[in-house]
Amino acid sequence: MIEAEDLTKRYGAKTAVDSVSFTVKPGVVTGFLGPNGAGKSTTIRLILGLDAPSRGSVTVNGKPYRDHPAPLHEVGALLEARAVHTGRSAYNHLLALAETHGIGKQRVKELIDLVGLREVSRKRVGQFSLGMGQRLGIAAALLGDPQALILDEPVNGLDPEGVHWIRNLLKGLAADGRTVFVSSHLMSEMALTATHLIVIGRGRIIADMPMDQFIRAASKRVVRVRSPEGAQLREALLAPEIEVIDIEPGLLEVSGLTAAQIGTAAAERGIVLHELTPKEASLEEAFMELTREDVEFSARNEQAERDALGASR
Amino acid sequence: MSTDAAGGTQLAQLSAFPANGRVTQVRVARSEWRKLWSVRSTRYSLLALIALTIGIAAIAAAVVAARYPQMSPRARANIDPMKVTLAGVQLGQLAIGVLGVLVITAEYSTGMIRASLGAVPKRLPVLWAKAGVFGLVALVVSIPSVVIAFFLAQSLLSSHPQLHLAFGAPGVARAVIGAGLYLTVVGLMSVGIGTILRSTAGAIATFVALMFVIPPLMNILPTSWNDTASPYLPSNAGQAVMSLTHGANTLAPWTGFGVFCAWAAAALAIGAVVLIRRDA
Numbered sequence A: 001m002i003e004a005e006d007l008t009k010r011y012g013a014k015t016a017v018d019s020v021s022f023t024v025k026p027g028v029v030t031g032f033l034g035p036n037g038a039g040k041s042t043t044i045r046l047i048l049g050l051d052a053p054s055r056g057s058v059t060v061n062g063k064p065y066r067d068h069p070a071p072l073h074e075v076g077a078l079l080e081a082r083a084v085h086t087g088r089s090a091y092n093h094l095l096a097l098a099e100t101h102g103i104g105k106q107r108v109k110e111l112i113d114l115v116g117l118r119e120v121s122r123k124r125v126g127q128f129s130l131g132m133g134q135r136l137g138i139a140a141a142l143l144g145d146p147q148a149l150i151l152d153e154p155v156n157g158l159d160p161e162g163v164h165w166i167r168n169l170l171k172g173l174a175a176d177g178r179t180v181f182v183s184s185h186l187m188s189e190m191a192l193t194a195t196h197l198i199v200i201g202r203g204r205i206i207a208d209m210p211m212d213q214f215i216r217a218a219s220k221r222v223v224r225v226r227s228p229e230g231a232q233l234r235e236a237l238l239a240p241e242i243e244v245i246d247i248e249p250g251l252l253e254v255s256g257l258t259a260a261q262i263g264t265a266a267a268e269r270g271i272v273l274h275e276l277t278p279k280e281a282s283l284e285e286a287f288m289e290l291t292r293e294d295v296e297f298s299a300r301n302e303q304a305e306r307d308a309l310g311a312s313r
Numbered sequence B: 001m002s003t004d005a006a007g008g009t010q011l012a013q014l015s016a017f018p019a020n021g022r023v024t025q026v027r028v029a030r031s032e033w034r035k036l037w038s039v040r041s042t043r044y045s046l047l048a049l050i051a052l053t054i055g056i057a058a059i060a061a062a063v064v065a066a067r068y069p070q071m072s073p074r075a076r077a078n079i080d081p082m083k084v085t086l087a088g089v090q091l092g093q094l095a096i097g098v099l100g101v102l103v104i105t106a107e108y109s110t111g112m113i114r115a116s117l118g119a120v121p122k123r124l125p126v127l128w129a130k131a132g133v134f135g136l137v138a139l140v141v142s143i144p145s146v147v148i149a150f151f152l153a154q155s156l157l158s159s160h161p162q163l164h165l166a167f168g169a170p171g172v173a174r175a176v177i178g179a180g181l182y183l184t185v186v187g188l189m190s191v192g193i194g195t196i197l198r199s200t201a202g203a204i205a206t207f208v209a210l211m212f213v214i215p216p217l218m219n220i221l222p223t224s225w226n227d228t229a230s231p232y233l234p235s236n237a238g239q240a241v242m243s244l245t246h247g248a249n250t251l252a253p254w255t256g257f258g259v260f261c262a263w264a265a266a267a268l269a270i271g272a273v274v275l276i277r278r279d280a
Helices: A038-048 A090-099 A104-116 A130-142 A162-177 A188-192 A211-218 A229-237 A259-269 A281-310 B005-014 B025-037 B041-070 B073-076 B083-085 B087-111 B112-119 B124-156 B172-197 B200-219 B223-232 B233-242 B253-277
Strands: A002-011 A014-024 A029-034 A055-060 A075-078 A148-152 A179-184 A196-201 A202-208 A221-226 A241-249 A250-257 A275-280
Touching: A002 A038, A002 B200, A014 A038, A014 A055, A014 A196, A014 A202, A029 A038, A029 A148, A029 A162, A029 A188, A038 A055, A038 A148, A038 A179, A055 A162, A075 A202, A090 A104, A090 A130, A090 B025, A090 B073, A090 B112, A104 A250, A104 B253, A130 A148, A130 A162, A148 A162, A162 A179, A162 A221, A162 A229, A162 B005, A202 A211, A211 B073, A221 A259, A221 B083, A229 A250, A229 A259, A241 B025, A241 B073, A259 A275, B025 B124, B025 B223, B041 B073, B041 B083, B041 B087, B041 B124, B083 B172, B083 B233, B087 B112, B124 B172, B124 B253, B172 B200, B172 B253, B200 B223
Parallel strands: A029 A179, A029 A196, A075 A148, A148 A179
Antiparallel strands: A002 A014, A002 A055, A196 A202, A221 A250, A221 A275, A241 A250
């Protein structure tokens, strides 16, 4: 269980996370979705106590992360930025982290096997591919057999097999009753693993709801209509709240009406239809629709934000 | 790679998380011990420390021994056999200083610090463990190095009884062992500087400025200021313990060493404060 209350983080003039409150519950995979720069990584750093909040608080399993006697047993985290000394081997990296909690070599070796790094575990981490680095990060996150997992963009750089593995791993961890909090900027990835969704844009929570509800709320229903009498049909359907877009001659996309309503209207006027297809907007489209303003904002202000960050560090 | 199965069931088959699994200072120290010895820079820097401390002492002693017969009485009088013996410490301190800086700044440059502080979010145990483990290693390497340097240099100087120093003579053992202690505290101060500055380049530059650049620059100050302040600079204060002669403008051996320890303690204390306060 992760609970954030009025969580706020400012870096100089820039507010990276703005009065965010949410609860991540155990037993399900909760997706943390937002465009790049929306505040996902900052929120995760605040949960782990790597950054101190400017205002508000966040607890993990009832306490601030740093107050737990065995932090790695409470939360296992995979951070977006690499957190590994490049000159150290994967084995020594994991063992050094394990030793802070009295975790033995056996568990470290088993985790190396679990994430599929056995052959390279004595190699310097600097020689690892991005995908191998992610697998190492996941092994580190699992070291303490944590009640909660926080993974920032875990599928980044993984091959398809690795992506598939991560999805199953996350679902299995949630099925164990653990809290699983996974960030991504890709809606399609979230849709395959998460059952609950928290969407963040420009440092604020935009949506916090079950995945299926989000899909229903966010997607715009569109009906594809093919007709040799496109112009007449357009005339027949046009009304306030109803949008008709010409995709190509004889092909329309209608939003605001169901396929049945369109079919009935066409029949009443004797208009011939060759196709009538209800089309659900893809999740990616729904997500982009929801966060469009934030993305535009962040693109415009990217330079200014970088300057502000540089000045505050 | 057997990676295609439900994660939860796989995890259940692993060795269990220990029942007494929690963070303790001793465990963090064990972790820092592993971190120290699992990167190359540690062995290289310590080998450099040993080679410089012993090698330069041997070279200096050999040169002095060869030239001694041709020297004027005045030049002979100016030779301080203890300085010859400990000539390598001046460069050796660079090796231990760089390693002390790297112990912490390499974590910042690679991002490892996030994993370290993620595992130990109270943070200070990490700094104490780094300082303790590194200080111990520095001590265990430095003391034998200066003792070997002493006996090697003395054997090379043995043809000239005037240059002979007996280990048991007043102040000699103190100066030799003191040189080892000095190198250790140089390392500890560097850990503090590295913690404060986080950047490898910045911390090494600061270390070099403090130990090598500022002391000679003091000569541009009015003499009375220079005479008052110079003895308290870290290198001058610290090296008082490794000298057999003490003038009006140098501190007494252990007083000087105490002042130097205070510098190192201040660096570590400031490091501790900023480590707690700053975002990682």
